[in-house]
Amino acid sequence: MATQQSRSAARLMMAPAVILLLGWMLVPLTMTLWFSFRKYLPLRGGDLGWAGFDNYTRFIGSSAFWPSVQATLVIVGGVLIITIVLGIILALLLDQPMWGQGIVRILVIAPFFVMPTVSALVWKNMFMDPVNGLFAYVWKFFGATPVEWLSQASMQSIVMIVSWQWLPFATLILLTAVQSLDSEQLEAAEMDGASFMSRFWYLILPHLARAITIVVLIQTIFLLSIFAEIFVTTGGAFGTKTLSYLIFQRVLESQNVGLGSAGGVYAIILANIVAIFLMRIVGKNLDA
Amino acid sequence: MGSITLKKVSKSFGDVEVIPPLDLEINDGEFVVFVGPSGCGKSTLLRLIAGLEDLTSGAIEIDGSDATDATPAKRGLAMVFQSYALYPHMSVRKNINFPLKMAGMDPAEANKRIDAAAKVLNLTDYLDRRPGQLSGGQRQRVAIGRAIVREPSAFLFDEPLSNLDAALRVNMRLEICDLHKTLATTMIYVTHDQVEAMTMADKIVVLHDGYIEQVGSPLELYESPVNKFVAGFIGSPKMNFVSGASAKKRDADSIGIRPEHLTVSADAGEWEGIVGVSEHLGSDTFLHVKLSDGSMINVRASGELKAAYGQKIFLSPQEDKVHRFDAQGLTI
Ligand SMILES: Nc1ncnc2c1ncn2[C@@H]1O[C@H](COP(=O)(O)OP(=O)(O)O)[C@@H](O)[C@H]1O
Numbered sequence: 001m002a003t004q005q006s007r008s009a010a011r012l013m014m015a016p017a018v019i020l021l022l023g024w025m026l027v028p029l030t031m032t033l034w035f036s037f038r039k040y041l042p043l044r045g046g047d048l049g050w051a052g053f054d055n056y057t058r059f060i061g062s063s064a065f066w067p068s069v070q071a072t073l074v075i076v077g078g079v080l081i082i083t084i085v086l087g088i089i090l091a092l093l094l095d096q097p098m099w100g101q102g103i104v105r106i107l108v109i110a111p112f113f114v115m116p117t118v119s120a121l122v123w124k125n126m127f128m129d130p131v132n133g134l135f136a137y138v139w140k141f142f143g144a145t146p147v148e149w150l151s152q153a154s155m156q157s158i159v160m161i162v163s164w165q166w167l168p169f170a171t172l173i174l175l176t177a178v179q180s181l182d183s184e185q186l187e188a189a190e191m192d193g194a195s196f197m198s199r200f201w202y203l204i205l206p207h208l209a210r211a212i213t214i215v216v217l218i219q220t221i222f223l224l225s226i227f228a229e230i231f232v233t234t235g236g237a238f239g240t241k242t243l244s245y246l247i248f249q250r251v252l253e254s255q256n257v258g259l260g261s262a263g264g265v266y267a268i269i270l271a272n273i274v275a276i277f278l279m280r281i282v283g284k285n286l287d288a
Numbered sequence: 289m290g291s292i293t294l295k296k297v298s299k300s301f302g303d304v305e306v307i308p309p310l311d312l313e314i315n316d317g318e319f320v321v322f323v324g325p326s327g328c329g330k331s332t333l334l335r336l337i338a339g340l341e342d343l344t345s346g347a348i349e350i351d352g353s354d355a356t357d358a359t360p361a362k363r364g365l366a367m368v369f370q371s372y373a374l375y376p377h378m379s380v381r382k383n384i385n386f387p388l389k390m391a392g393m394d395p396a397e398a399n400k401r402i403d404a405a406a407k408v409l410n411l412t413d414y415l416d417r418r419p420g421q422l423s424g425g426q427r428q429r430v431a432i433g434r435a436i437v438r439e440p441s442a443f444l445f446d447e448p449l450s451n452l453d454a455a456l457r458v459n460m461r462l463e464i465c466d467l468h469k470t471l472a473t474t475m476i477y478v479t480h481d482q483v484e485a486m487t488m489a490d491k492i493v494v495l496h497d498g499y500i501e502q503v504g505s506p507l508e509l510y511e512s513p514v515n516k517f518v519a520g521f522i523g524s525p526k527m528n529f530v531s532g533a534s535a536k537k538r539d540a541d542s543i544g545i546r547p548e549h550l551t552v553s554a555d556a557g558e559w560e561g562i563v564g565v566s567e568h569l570g571s572d573t574f575l576h577v578k579l580s581d582g583s584m585i586n587v588r589a590s591g592e593l594k595a596a597y598g599q600k601i602f603l604s605p606q607e608d609k610v611h612r613f614d615a616q617g618l619t620i
């Protein structure tokens with residue numbers, strides 16, 4: 001796009017897309033901001049006028065707020081650690097030549113295609129049910145008392161379910177990265193006397209850095225807003241109420257749109273803090 | 289210390305036998321070149337010696353002790369790969385340091401060796417750069433540096449110069465030869481380029497479809513090739529092969545004569561032909577001559593030779609330089 005003319009033509013052609021995207025983003029954002037300053041109770045009188053910063057102080061002052069932030073961060077952190085560690089191991093295993101490679105790879109990817117609601121239901125009823133669940137059978141088989149997963153180990157259970165869903169994504173991205181590693185480099189390291197662990201630490205891990213960064217960034221965006229898994233399993237009870245679930249409760253269960261919107265603004269701020277934090281620690285991997 | 293003995297070594301990938309059983313003796317301090325056309329198994333043979341591939345059968349001895357099942361690291365050999373295989377996220381210093389670090393060497397001693405190697409290879413100014421910031425020739429030198437600091441008992445090179453441009457290739461060739469003279473360590477060098485083989489080797493191993501065709505010094509291969517394949521592969525431009533009456537006259541199925549062993553004459557000679565393209569290099573003149581029976585003969589005359597396109601000339605082979613082959617292509 002060298003000439004003046006082609007530049008302005010390009011701008012003109014891009015305009016519709018840019019305007020559409022801006023509107024897409026700006027309209028809900030403005031509406032959220034607008035409602036967050038109103039006292040708006042749909043079933044109890046509707047829009048009751050300006051509320052100032054009332055909604056903000058009430059939302060943050062509620063006893064559920066800080067635990068919900070903590071729950072959100074624990075789920076995001078837990079799932080990230082599990083998916084990346086297991087993802088790397090799986091990627092290294094899947095990269096080995098083996099019989100039935102194609103089918104195994106498809107099976108590994110499969111959980112990603114299951115809808116979150118469905119997978120949460122399957123986990124809840126088939127695996128974690130304390131009476132009929134598969135885990136309960138295993139526990140009973142060994143003579144132990146079945147664990148009531150969703151109430152006794154609710155946080156771990158949700159992290160497990162969400163990790164199961166996101167593991168394929170992490171594995172897929174990491175597998176392509178593992179496959180792009182030059183095999184002569186590994187052979188050179190082998191001749192240099194590097195053990196498998198040294199090769200992993202000095203060659204494979206640095207090579208995977210960029211892929212890990214991408215997995216962390218993309219998963220964080222989606223994990224901050226997980227909802228269906230919590231709705232279906234614990235309904236926000238037993239300390240699994242995340243920020244997005246708290247907002248849902250304020251808006252739909254308490255029918256307080258103003259309060260929920262203020263929560264939405266806090267969620268945006270939290271997401272940005274996490275994003276900036278992540279960019280700081282891992283973003284430099286994307287420059288190289 | 290760096291003698292290597294291959295005993296009945298063979299290698300198959302699945303059903304395909306890439307290296308049929310072969311024996312080879314490599315003496316301490318020798319510069320051995322494996323040469324042959326692409327796909328003839330040179331890299332495979334080198335990787336068998338390095339321990340990067342398992343033998344299908346046979347045994348490998350290094351310095352007199354059996355190394356058939358030893359891991360690559362245990363064999364004490366260093367390899368320079370065609371793609372250089374440098375570690376991209378490490379500086380040049382860390383790349384060269386890597387084998388020393390893996391061996392658990394004291395950092396002070398390691399730094400001394402790195403600095404010495406960097407000096408020999410003209411890398412001192414680049415020690416803090418990443419491989420991505422170096423030119424092809426410099427990367428090649430880093431790969432060599434990484435090999436020499438280990439003080440291996442033998443170096444293995446797999447077509448190390450094929451990614452460099454022609455001028456650099458000639459330079460690096462000299463540097464590697466120089467290195468061999470100073471270190472006096474065994475080197476095994478793989479190439480498909482017979483010029484590299486002829487200029488560098490103490491001993492050339494000519495491979496063809498996994499078989500060793502001939503082993504010998506460059507001059508032995510040039511002067512007395514054992515068969516037609518070696519005769520045609522070694523020497524540039526290629527040897528001319530002639531069959532028919534001229535071969536019958538000399539009691540052979542076919543005869544070979546190198547381009548530099550033909551005498552050109554304007555009025556008399558054994559073969560009559562028409563000059564095609566001629567290449568004037570100043571020091572030499574290459575003529576492509578079409579004989580009356582349609583076959584092409586390359587002629588190399590030293591100095592400048594005036595020959596016009598389409599001109600009729602006569603060629604005669606120098607009798608003592610004629611190679612005679614039987615129907616199987618073996619030298620008589
Ligand atoms: N890992 C492998 N699996 C199957 N065939 C191979 C493998 N490596 C090499 N080959 C085959 O072995 C033959 C020799 O290969 P190579 O040693 O790389 O030849 P060169 O280095 O002389 O060009 C080729 O025909 C190649 O296709």
Ligand SMILES: [Mg+2]
Nearest residue numbers: 330331332447
């Ligand atoms: Mg090769």
